[in-house]
Amino acid sequence: DAHMLEMVDEIRALKKEKNAVVLAHFYMPAELQITEADGGVADFVGDSLALSVAATKVQADNIIFCGVKFMAETAKILNPTKNVLLPSMLAGCSLAESITGEDVRQLKAKHPGVPVIAYINTYAETKAEVDICCTSRNALEIAKSFEGDKLIFLPDEFMGKNLQARIKEETGKNLILWSGACEVHEQFTPQRIKGLQLQYPGAEVLVHWEVPDQTVSESLERGGGIVGSTSDIIRHVGESKAHQFILGSECDLGATLRGMYPQKEFIVPCIKCPHMKQISLERTLASLRALGNPEEVAFLIKLDETIRQKAYAPIERMLAFS
Numbered sequence: 001d002a003h004m005l006e007m008v009d010e011i012r013a014l015k016k017e018k019n020a021v022v023l024a025h026f027y028m029p030a031e032l033q034i035t036e037a038d039g040g041v042a043d044f045v046g047d048s049l050a051l052s053v054a055a056t057k058v059q060a061d062n063i064i065f066c067g068v069k070f071m072a073e074t075a076k077i078l079n080p081t082k083n084v085l086l087p088s089m090l091a092g093c094s095l096a097e098s099i100t101g102e103d104v105r106q107l108k109a110k111h112p113g114v115p116v117i118a119y120i121n122t123y124a125e126t127k128a129e130v131d132i133c134c135t136s137r138n139a140l141e142i143a144k145s146f147e148g149d150k151l152i153f154l155p156d157e158f159m160g161k162n163l164q165a166r167i168k169e170e171t172g173k174n175l176i177l178w179s180g181a182c183e184v185h186e187q188f189t190p191q192r193i194k195g196l197q198l199q200y201p202g203a204e205v206l207v208h209w210e211v212p213d214q215t216v217s218e219s220l221e222r223g224g225g226i227v228g229s230t231s232d233i234i235r236h237v238g239e240s241k242a243h244q245f246i247l248g249s250e251c252d253l254g255a256t257l258r259g260m261y262p263q264k265e266f267i268v269p270c271i272k273c274p275h276m277k278q279i280s281l282e283r284t285l286a287s288l289r290a291l292g293n294p295e296e297v298a299f300l301i302k303l304d305e306t307i308r309q310k311a312y313a314p315i316e317r318m319l320a321f322s
């Protein structure tokens with residue numbers, strides 16, 4: 001609508017004036033996933049790994065991070081001299097909030113010497129206590145690369161179980177898990193996917209690592225498809241001969257897929273991440289307007305320098321691995 005187009009114009013002008021870039025995750029509302037080149041506001045759209053890499057390369061003084069807080073923190077950890085602004089501090093994550101640095105210290109005391117892998121969906125304070133980070137894209141390879149028969153993987157229990165199923169087969173390793181869950185992906189129960197498979201028997205199933213392990217074992221056995229990261233899902237659709245897909249992931253990834261593959265059909269039970277949806281064109285504009293003014297404190301990511309340095313090491317290890 002006209003109001004949206006006005007906001008887009010103002011955001012584009014303010015980005016230039018204030019030397020800012022916009023990084024956006026694939027779970028953003030569709031209007032925030034359009035790049036500048038295509039008439040939108042984003043400089044880069046990606047999954048959590050690609051956004052981390054993109055953050056290391058930003059030359060501009062200011063990064064407007066259209067994603068959730070743990071992602072904006074990761075950008076700040078990697079590129080600390082930049083101002084990183086999150087358009088809404090309400091953009092949390094049920095996984096990141098499920099565990100603290102103190103929880104990790106206790107886990108390590110209970111399992112001395114066992115390496116700790118933290119999913120990137122954790123806060124800086126948690127990352128500061130771990131050996132290496134991973135995203136959904138490199139978790140399996142990173143977990144497999146460790147020596148020894150035990151590994152602590154946190155905080156997503158379902159993802160841990162899904163990884164465990166693969167790792168056990170290939171390496172015999174056991175994962176020690178935490179009890180976190182993604183409030184979006186945990187809703188893709190076996191029953192929900194099964195019901196859709198009955199209605200669309202020819203469809204392939206695309207599920208994120210964070211869905212329940214039973215969903216993965218049952219639905220992938222029944223039809224084709226994959227369990228993987230956001231980018232794995234996007235890539236699989238491009239390579240698959242199938243025409244119909246059932247998506248077990250965030251609703252707006254469905255919009256992204258429809259835009260990328262207009263000739264294919266996507267069945268998407270629309271479950272939106274309430275945290276990602278805190279970010280809008282309005283809030284993005286508000287953060288840009290605040291930039292350089294006293295109001296900007298409400299948007300700025302601030303980290304204790306000791307924590308930042310401790311959290312940098314496991315992220316850097318992950319990037320070196322990738």
Ligand code: 13P
Nearest residue numbers: 047048049135136229230
């Ligand atoms: P990706 O690592 O696939 O971008 O996923 C991020 C996320 O929040 C999944 O729920």
Ligand code: SF4
Nearest residue numbers: 093094182183184273
């Ligand atoms: Fe966190 Fe799940 Fe939302 Fe991703 S989709 S930000 S894991 S709550």
